[in-house]
Amino acid sequence: MEHQEHTVIARIADDPAALTRVVSLLRRRGYLLHSMSVGPCEGDAGRRATFVVYAPNARQLLAQLDRLVDVIDARALTTERGLAHAASA
Amino acid sequence: MGMEGGAGGPITGARILCEALVREGVDVLFGIPGGAIMPFYHALPEYPSLRHVLCRHEQGAGHAAEGYARVSGRVGVCVATSGPGSTNLVTPLANAWMDSTPIVAITGQVSSAVLGTDAFQETDIVGITMPVTKHSFLVKAAADIPGAVRAAFHLASTGRNGPVLIDITKDALQARVVPDWDKPLRLPGYTAERRVDDAAVAAAARVLDEAERPLILAGAGVIAAGAHAELRRLAEHTGIPVITTLHGKGAFPEDHPLSLGMAGMHGWVHVNRAIQACDALLNIGGRFDDRVTGKAAAFAPNARIVHIDIDPAEVGKVVRTDVAVVADARDALTALLPRVASRDRSTWRAHIAELRATHEPRQSYRVRPDTAAMMPHDVYAAFDAIARRRGHYRVITDVGQHQMWAAQLLEWREPRVHITSGGAGTMGFSVPAALGAAIACPDETIWVICGDGGFQMTNQEIATLVQENVANVKIAIINNGYLGMVRQWQQLFEGRRYSGTPLSAPDFCLLAEAYGVSAQRVERANDIEAAIERAWDTDGCVVIDFVVEREANVFPIVPQGSSIGEMLTHASATDPVTS
Numbered sequence: 001m002e003h004q005e006h007t008v009i010a011r012i013a014d015d016p017a018a019l020t021r022v023v024s025l026l027r028r029r030g031y032l033l034h035s036m037s038v039g040p041c042e043g044d045a046g047r048r049a050t051f052v053v054y055a056p057n058a059r060q061l062l063a064q065l066d067r068l069v070d071v072i073d074a075r076a077l078t079t080e081r082g083l084a085h086a087a088s089a
Numbered sequence: 090m091g092m093e094g095g096a097g098g099p100i101t102g103a104r105i106l107c108e109a110l111v112r113e114g115v116d117v118l119f120g121i122p123g124g125a126i127m128p129f130y131h132a133l134p135e136y137p138s139l140r141h142v143l144c145r146h147e148q149g150a151g152h153a154a155e156g157y158a159r160v161s162g163r164v165g166v167c168v169a170t171s172g173p174g175s176t177n178l179v180t181p182l183a184n185a186w187m188d189s190t191p192i193v194a195i196t197g198q199v200s201s202a203v204l205g206t207d208a209f210q211e212t213d214i215v216g217i218t219m220p221v222t223k224h225s226f227l228v229k230a231a232a233d234i235p236g237a238v239r240a241a242f243h244l245a246s247t248g249r250n251g252p253v254l255i256d257i258t259k260d261a262l263q264a265r266v267v268p269d270w271d272k273p274l275r276l277p278g279y280t281a282e283r284r285v286d287d288a289a290v291a292a293a294a295r296v297l298d299e300a301e302r303p304l305i306l307a308g309a310g311v312i313a314a315g316a317h318a319e320l321r322r323l324a325e326h327t328g329i330p331v332i333t334t335l336h337g338k339g340a341f342p343e344d345h346p347l348s349l350g351m352a353g354m355h356g357w358v359h360v361n362r363a364i365q366a367c368d369a370l371l372n373i374g375g376r377f378d379d380r381v382t383g384k385a386a387a388f389a390p391n392a393r394i395v396h397i398d399i400d401p402a403e404v405g406k407v408v409r410t411d412v413a414v415v416a417d418a419r420d421a422l423t424a425l426l427p428r429v430a431s432r433d434r435s436t437w438r439a440h441i442a443e444l445r446a447t448h449e450p451r452q453s454y455r456v457r458p459d460t461a462a463m464m465p466h467d468v469y470a471a472f473d474a475i476a477r478r479r480g481h482y483r484v485i486t487d488v489g490q491h492q493m494w495a496a497q498l499l500e501w502r503e504p505r506v507h508i509t510s511g512g513a514g515t516m517g518f519s520v521p522a523a524l525g526a527a528i529a530c531p532d533e534t535i536w537v538i539c540g541d542g543g544f545q546m547t548n549q550e551i552a553t554l555v556q557e558n559v560a561n562v563k564i565a566i567i568n569n570g571y572l573g574m575v576r577q578w579q580q581l582f583e584g585r586r587y588s589g590t591p592l593s594a595p596d597f598c599l600l601a602e603a604y605g606v607s608a609q610r611v612e613r614a615n616d617i618e619a620a621i622e623r624a625w626d627t628d629g630c631v632v633i634d635f636v637v638e639r640e641a642n643v644f645p646i647v648p649q650g651s652s653i654g655e656m657l658t659h660a661s662a663t664d665p666v667t668s
Binding site: 012013017020021024028046059060063064066067068069070071072073 | 215216219220223224225227244276277278279280400401402404405406
């Protein structure tokens with residue numbers, strides 16, 4: 001299946017292992033991580049990870065992320081650039 | 090081992106860990122001590138309700154915990170020390186991960202003061218096991234032990250079950266604190282319960298109602314959810330025939346008129362043909378493993394697919410799905426049952442019966458090849474007859490040809506009787522898993538059916554059986570002197586180049602006797618029945634070395650990567666039977 005670009009915004013647990021779990025998941029499912037930034041969450045516990053990743057579809061990507069106990073919530077924006085990229089592929 | 094602190098006073102992390110396990114209802118631990126986990130072993134004798142079974146290898150401890158969990162439905166627990174003790178648990182964790190088995194692994198870790206310094210026997214086991222655990226905890230303070238244990242058991246045994254690791258530093262086990270047992274469980278990123286979506290159930294019912302040629306595919310999720318009674322009601326109400334995965338064996342009684350048998354790489358021809366012909370497929374608790382689907386793009390090409398699964402990530406992962414019900418299988422079937430119509434499906438069933446009648450004579454697996462050598466099939470036929478008469482047994486199989494013959498040639502009627510390593514395909518699973526199963530079910534006879542290859546990987550756990558006075562494990566080795574399934578592939582697909590598959594072995598009878606269990610070698614078909622009967626009646630573990638035809642094959646077989654419609658049914662077939 002063709003991979004397209006997704007921007008994911010995830011809230012992850014305040015645990016040294018949490019970020020590794022996310023990145024390790026992307027690697028073993030064969031999703032290419034394009035860029036990532038992590039910072040504190042406003043008000044709430046946890047940290048905010050925003051990343052751009054190439055994956056076959058957003059639903060499967062989010063479902064896999066959701067299996068991680070350290071991912072509190074996650075949503076994806078499939079960018080126009082991503083769609084354009086997929087269309088030209 | 091004086092009573093420290095007294096009620097309400099500070100106690101060591103090790104005692105807190107023991108107390109936490111007691112609170113979770115744990116009655117047995119499979120493990121091996123070592124430096125980092127020693128404080129836990131020091132506290133253990135103070136908790137006589139926690140039976141410790143000393144295994145001979147941590148892999149055995151892990152598989153024993155799996156065997157215990159699989160037959161009982163309860164969480165299995167294994168214990169190891171840091172470094173190699175913990176890395177030896179990686180295979181059972183991976184196995185439990187692939188087969189969604191609820192186990193908790195507890196590992197000792199070096200003291201927090203030296204963590205991250207490459208200390209003696211320091212291994213990043215949390216990092217190593219991330220891809221094969223549902224979750225893991227690194228606990229560096231005694232006060233965090235109650236919460237970690239509570240969370241680990243909750244995670245292992247709810248939702249889609251799976252393995253959880255708790256890695257605890259030595260100083261956390263030694264420190265004394267007053268445990269807080271009342272801290273609420275906080276897992277904001279975890280959803281244990283999924284409510285059945287009414288609209289999805291209605292859509293699923295519509296697909297089934299409209300179908301002329303529907304099939305039910307029952308997977309491990311039916312057994313995990315205890316939904317076999319609901320499945321049976323659904324099948325009988327709708328008249329829809331039932332096929333199973335390997336792990337679905339026992340989800341539906343195979344002596345039922347609606348039972349068709351196993352699907353996939355070693356499924357029956359008529360089952361795979363029915364999949365290719367059906368117009369609706371209801372998959373309950375199966376994950377469309379490639380051993381089931383063959384070439385996924387060509388799987389069930391005419392069917393609308395309804396998938397009931399507790400894990401949303403399984404929906405649409407491999408096979409396109411028309412309707413998904415993300416829920417526990419029993420909850421979903423309970424909701425579905427009153428909404429789906431009873432219909433006459435006799436024409437469809439007659440069509441499948443015709444397929445069965447057409448193809449069965451061509452399937453050499455049913456026909457005993459004309460050979461003087463004892464065939465594996467002879468062993469299974471005798472075992473099936475005796476087991477049916479005696480009852481009260483479980484069968485733990487290993488991985489390979491013997492495993493597929495057991496799935497094909499024995500009749501499975503009850504859940505949690507057929508236990509095997511499916512997703513990971515872990516040779517060496519069976520003997521230690523039988524140890525765990527035997528302790529969980531002391532009043533039943535636990536049969537191991539394994540190959541000579543797998544047996545040589547983990548048979549040292551027979552010493553554990555003896556030390557623990559376990560008397561109800563009987564081991565049948567289907568001994569063909571090869572890594573048989575690989576040899577079969579080499580025969581069928583690689584021009585008989587038997588590279589790395591001929592396998593020597595010690596005298597298994599002498600080996601068994603060295604361990605202190607009785608043994609028998611069987612080389613003639615006429616002696617099979619008496620050997621099985623004798624083993625069943627023996628008060629003690631038994632090893633039977635069945636020396637069988639060396640080049641017997643498992644048929645049918647779908648070549649890897651092919652559509653399940655393309656099956657080889659005998660070795661000389663130059664043209665696969667295509668649908």
